[in-house]
Structures are given as structure tokens and as C-alpha cells.
Amino acid sequence: MMSKIETGYADYSDGKTTFEAFVAHTGGTEKRPAVLVAHQWAGQIDHERSRAEQLAEAGYVGIAIDTYGKxxxxxxxxDNGALIAPLMADRALLRDRLMAAVAFAKAHPLVDPSRIAIIGFCFGGLCALDVARTGTTEVVGAVSFHGIYPQPNLGPQAPIHTKVQVHHGWEDPLAPPQDVLALAKELTDAGAQWQLNAYGDTVHAFTAKGMNNREGGAQYNEIADRRSWQATLLFFEEIFA
Structure with a gap:
């Protein structure tokens, strides 16, 4: 019998802006790993919240985070470019907002603060990678789904201690093969333990059910969605063991 999922919203702050997290878990008092869910460019919507609930079903605290503000x-x-642009232009600001979400997770009473990971979709994939790029030891895993890969250019890259998994549609026009190879080199040079799963005949937004704009480079792909999620759950079993 599956445990009942409990959900709710909670505010947190980076000291300047208030953000709103959606938190899902199965209750009780036992501490468990937490997985942050970073959003795509529309912000925290049903897709991220449903992923948080799926993570709760898997035994974790699922936390859909917020980088735009409550x-x-x-x-x-x-087109949500006006929301994403300030954070793409100021990656230090994005970093600080992401690490505020990590701090929120660490302080949650059901979270084992030594077992925290982050996943993200599209812009959220970049967010997951940017957490790893901080060199933090507080986040043990980062997973990018159809992310974008430009480096933050905030000075020399610190060694990456977070284990990284990347799920990529090989025909994604937002991240062509040269960007993928550049990311692989970046992670290798930073000493990261990383894995890349590339899906053929797959474009951007392959986890977004209902997306059907192949001509525009964004289309749901059931096979890539299912395989990437299964691989992610196996990744978490390994890093949280």
C-alpha cells in the first residue's frame, strides 16, 4: 500500500527576495534524502510539483524550488524570456538563489542534510549544473533534463564534487553537439564524476507532456521521458546509499 503524499508550500529567502517552495513527502518523523526540482522558464508550475510528488513516492522529500520570487x-x-533573462545575465544572482534553496532543504525537519540532490528541466537543467559548478559539498547529485549548458563565467571553475547526470535530446536545437562536448570537457576538467545519456530522434522539452512543436525544436518523447526518469531514480539509489 502506497503511503499518502503530503504536500504544502513554504517560504524561504536569500536575504533579499522571498521564494515559495512546494514540498512533498510521506510524513512521519524519519529523516530522508531530499531532491530539489528546478523549474523551466515558466517558473514553478504543475510539472515541477508533480515531479516533487513522484520523488516523495520514491521515498524522498521532493522540493520544487523557485528562482523568480514568490x-x-x-x-x-x-515566451518567458523576460523572466529568465535577468538570471542568465547575472549568474551570481542565480547561484545565490539556488544555494538559498539548498539551505532551505537542509533545514527541513524531515531532510537528512548530508543527502541532498537537485534535478532540473530546460532552464532548470542549467540550474542543476550551476549548483554543481559552485563546488559545493552540500549537494551530492545533480541531474539535468534537456538543459542548456553555457558556463557561468564567474572566475576559475572550482573542483566539482557533486556527481552529475545529464539527459540530452541529441537533436535539441538549444544545445547542439558542440555545446554537449564543451560541457563534457568542462566537467572532466573540473574533476567531476559525470554521466551523459543522449537520446536519438529527440529534441528539446522531451519530458513535457503535451508539447508538440517539432518544427520549433520542442516535443514530448515518451521513451526518453521514461528512460531518463528510470535512470535518475537508479542514480539516486546509488548516491544516497
Whole structure:
């Protein structure tokens, strides 16, 4: 019998801005690993919240985080460039907001603070990678789904201690093969333990059910969605053991 999933919202801050997390777990008092879910460019919406609930079903505390600010959301399927642009232009600001979410997770009463990971979709994939790029030892795993890969350029890259898993649609126009190879070199040069799963005949947004804009380079792919999620759960079993 599956345990009942408990969900709720909680505010947190980076000292400047208030953010709103969606938290899912199965209750009780036992501490367990936490997985942060970083959002795509529309902000924290049902997709991220449903992933947090899936993570709770798997035995973790699932936390859909927020990098825009409480109440700041875009529109799924529309151009949300005005929301993402300030954070892409100021990766130090993005880093600080992401690490505020990590601090929130560490302080949660059901979370084992030594077992925290982050996943992310599209822009959230970049967020997951940027957490790893901080050189933190507080986040043991980072998973990017159809992410984008530009480096933050915040000075010399620190050694990466976070284990990294990347799920990539090989025909994704937002991250062509040269970007993937550059990411592989970056992770290797930083001493990261990393894994790349590339999916053929697959473009951007392959986990977004209902997305059907192949001409525009974004389309749901059931096989890539299922295989990438299975691989992610296996990754967590390993790093949280």
C-alpha cells in the first residue's frame, strides 16, 4: 500500500527576495534524502510539483524550488524570456538563489542534510549544473533534463564534487553537439564524476507532456521521458546509499 503524499508550500529567502517552495513527502518523523526540482522558464508550475510528488513516492522529500520570487510565474508554452533573462545575465544572482534553496532543504525537519540532490528541466537543467559548478559539498547529485549548458563565467571553475547526470535530446536545437562536448570537457576538467545519456530522434522539452512543436525544436518523447526518469531514480539509489 502506497503511503499518502503530503504536500504544502513554504517560504524561504536569500536575504533579499522571498521564494515559495512546494514540498512533498510521506510524513512521519524519519529523516530522508531530499531532491530539489528546478523549474523551466515558466517558473514553478504543475510539472515541477508533480515531479516533487513522484520523488516523495520514491521515498524522498521532493522540493520544487523557485528562482523568480514568490508569485512570479510565466505562462507555459509562451515566451518567458523576460523572466529568465535577468538570471542568465547575472549568474551570481542565480547561484545565490539556488544555494538559498539548498539551505532551505537542509533545514527541513524531515531532510537528512548530508543527502541532498537537485534535478532540473530546460532552464532548470542549467540550474542543476550551476549548483554543481559552485563546488559545493552540500549537494551530492545533480541531474539535468534537456538543459542548456553555457558556463557561468564567474572566475576559475572550482573542483566539482557533486556527481552529475545529464539527459540530452541529441537533436535539441538549444544545445547542439558542440555545446554537449564543451560541457563534457568542462566537467572532466573540473574533476567531476559525470554521466551523459543522449537520446536519438529527440529534441528539446522531451519530458513535457503535451508539447508538440517539432518544427520549433520542442516535443514530448515518451521513451526518453521514461528512460531518463528510470535512470535518475537508479542514480539516486546509488548516491544516497
Amino acid at each position: 508569485g512570479v510565474r510565466g505562462t507555459p508554452g509562451q
